[in-house]
Amino acid sequence: MAKFLKKKEGFTLIELMIVVAIIGILAAIALPAFIGYVRRSKTSEATSNLKSLFTGAAGYYSQERAEQGLGAPTSGHCTVVASGIVPDTHSADKILNTDFPDPAVDPTGAFADLGFAIADPHYYSYEIGGSTDLCGNDPDGSFYSFRAHGDLDGDGTDSLFELAVGSDAQNQLYRSPGFYIDNEIE
DSSP, X not given: OHHHHSOOOSOOHHHHHHHHHHHHHHHHHHHHHHHHHHHHHHHHHHHHHXXXXXXXXXXXXXXXXXXXXXXXXXXXXXXXXXXXXXXXXXXXHHHTOTTSOOGXXXXXXXXXXXXXXXXXXXXXXXXXXXXXXXXXXXXXXXXXXXXXXXXXXXXXXXXEEEEEEEEOTTSOEEXXXXXXXXXXXX
């Protein structure tokens, strides 16, 4: 009888299966939310780099230029020409894609003129659109469209972030208050 009264220790197989089932249900609920959170965090790169492009453009626009050999400032309010795309470096197939020219061989050097360079691997490709290489721009103009293109999950659907830039009545560079966003997290 003492043998039957001895206390049993441990879990039964059914108890362990119930715990595993509960953990599986919680993981199935949490995983899609986590993936969406990770994608949203990657989009912060695009907005940050577009703001950096604007900062560089504002400095370039307000800087006075001198004609070669004269030394006296003769012009200001300059913009850079629209430029090719800085390729994203997240995946090897995007680096080799010929649709994204290497900025090192970009003859315009627009990204370099604006002081824009990305040292770390990045998820988006960047483009300067809608501008010409011109100085002496008038107030109330529309000059740039900075764009970030990205395919975060590799499904062939791109997301687009765009920042419009122009000049105000005092001929100071300003940016649109928000970003145009298409397929933010695809």
